[in-house]
Amino acid sequence: MTILTITILVLLGAFAAGLLGSLTGLGGGLIIVPMLTLLFKVDLRYAIGASLVSVIATSSGAAAAYVREGYTNVRVGILLEVGTVIGALVGAALAGITPTNVLAILLGAVLLITTYRALRPRPAHAILTTPDKWSERLRLDSTYPTATGKQAYSVTNVPAGLGLMFLAGILSALLGIGSGVVKVLAMDQMMRLPFKVSTTTSNFMIGVTAAASAGVYLHRGYIDPTIALPVMLGVLGGALLGARILNRANVKWLRTLFTVVVIVMGVQMLYKGIMGSI
Amino acid sequence: MIEPREPLLTDHAVEQFVGRLLQIGVGLSAAVVIVGGVMLLVHHGSEVPNYATFAGEPESIRSLCGIVQGVLAADSRSIIQFGLLLLIATPILRVAFTWIAFVLQRDRVYVFITSIVLILLLYGLIYGRA
Numbered sequence: 001m002t003i004l005t006i007t008i009l010v011l012l013g014a015f016a017a018g019l020l021g022s023l024t025g026l027g028g029g030l031i032i033v034p035m036l037t038l039l040f041k042v043d044l045r046y047a048i049g050a051s052l053v054s055v056i057a058t059s060s061g062a063a064a065a066y067v068r069e070g071y072t073n074v075r076v077g078i079l080l081e082v083g084t085v086i087g088a089l090v091g092a093a094l095a096g097i098t099p100t101n102v103l104a105i106l107l108g109a110v111l112l113i114t115t116y117r118a119l120r121p122r123p124a125h126a127i128l129t130t131p132d133k134w135s136e137r138l139r140l141d142s143t144y145p146t147a148t149g150k151q152a153y154s155v156t157n158v159p160a161g162l163g164l165m166f167l168a169g170i171l172s173a174l175l176g177i178g179s180g181v182v183k184v185l186a187m188d189q190m191m192r193l194p195f196k197v198s199t200t201t202s203n204f205m206i207g208v209t210a211a212a213s214a215g216v217y218l219h220r221g222y223i224d225p226t227i228a229l230p231v232m233l234g235v236l237g238g239a240l241l242g243a244r245i246l247n248r249a250n251v252k253w254l255r256t257l258f259t260v261v262v263i264v265m266g267v268q269m270l271y272k273g274i275m276g277s278i
Numbered sequence: 279m280i281e282p283r284e285p286l287l288t289d290h291a292v293e294q295f296v297g298r299l300l301q302i303g304v305g306l307s308a309a310v311v312i313v314g315g316v317m318l319l320v321h322h323g324s325e326v327p328n329y330a331t332f333a334g335e336p337e338s339i340r341s342l343c344g345i346v347q348g349v350l351a352a353d354s355r356s357i358i359q360f361g362l363l364l365l366i367a368t369p370i371l372r373v374a375f376t377w378i379a380f381v382l383q384r385d386r387v388y389v390f391i392t393s394i395v396l397i398l399l400l401y402g403l404i405y406g407r408a
Contacts, residue, residue: 004323007315043332053362057308060300060368072293078376078392085398092402138387207300207369208395212402214366218359219341219406221334225358226327229315232362236308 003226010040011230018058018238020258023251026118028235029055029178033107034265037278042227044100044278048176049222052214054235055178059207061236062243071200073142076155081208083162087169088212095174104273107175111266114181115259127153128192134158144197153194161191173213178206292379296372303368307361314357321354370399
């Protein structure tokens with residue numbers, strides 16, 4: 001295949017990934033690496049580099065819409081970024097010494113766990129209003145808009161949240177994903193932030209986390225311009241279209257389709273990793 | 279506890295500005311990548327690449343100086359890489375603006391926390407070692 005053919009095909013694939021990722025809320029970054037390695041036989045390291053770049057593009061592109069609504073908690077985001085950025089640099093260091101088949105197994109496992117979590121109903125929790133020691137000292141308490149006006153909320157379990165963010169950073173760098181699922185898990189379930197605040201703050205952090213390891217990968221030669229080009233433009237275009245048609249689209253069957261795609265790719269990554277053929 | 283002074287900038291005003299900044303960064307980067315991409319396809323579109331084996335990118339598009347030199351020489355791969363570099367720099371710029379906002383708000387704790395994040399990000403981008 002020539003550069004022209006590959007560019008067009010990857011552009012189409014990345015566009016579909018961005019569109020589905022945006023409509024289902026799972027993020028397109030999740031299936032970029034499996035798509036590039038399994039369908040286009042791209043080396044895992046080039047795939048991870050290109051995927052990270054697309055993660056930055058969608059995160060930054062979507063952030064503008066989110067901040068206008070007033071959900072993002074900048075203090076929580078910046079504080080937790082200490083964890084994700086250190087994790088991302090550790091992950092980038094580990095990526096250089098981890099065998100590619102181990103990375104493939106890890107990615108397969110993350111894909112399957114993510115779908116499992118996305119399929120299960122999310123346990124809802126009450127909004128915390130009594131500030132704890134950390135939250136008070138770091139002024140993490142804030143308000144968010146609801147139908148009935150501004151709702152005040154408080155934050156808990158800050159050290160544990162930071163720890164989980166460190167793990168999210170490692171996964172993001174190792175696998176070229178945004179690891180939004182881990183970030184939302186930490187903020188929503190562990191730190192008890194309102195769900196909408198958790199998802200938007202997670203998006204705020206994803207770009208920063210990915211930028212930490214993408215900088216390292218650029219120097220290490222993992223970022224190939226001819227692969228990153230269609231991946232970045234495709235995912236970005238798909239995500240922007242997804243955000244625009246979200247209210248009109250029938251998300252349910254798209255969600256099912258995306259789930260099936262993620263499971264198939266997850267199983268294939270696991271299989272190839274275990275067989276050592278990647 | 280000491281009452282914080284009246285902030286010069288509210289968190290929300292900063293976020294609005296930063297949101298706009300991110301859009302501009304992504305838009306600019308996409309435009310540069312498209313220009314480089316068109317040049318690449320015109321000049322090298324019919325070449326057959328090998329992505330299946332990892333060789334690492336040539337030194338010239340791995341360092342910041344090398345990329346800028348390539349852009350000046352109108353090399354399509356360097357132009358795309360420069361666009362990607364702008365994209366990577368966008369969230370870092372966002373953290374830098376958040377840092378300035380905390381300085382203006384005289385919020386010492388968050389100036390410190392944001393400094394750590396910013397130093398780590400710049401370290402990764404400039405030295406490229408982890």
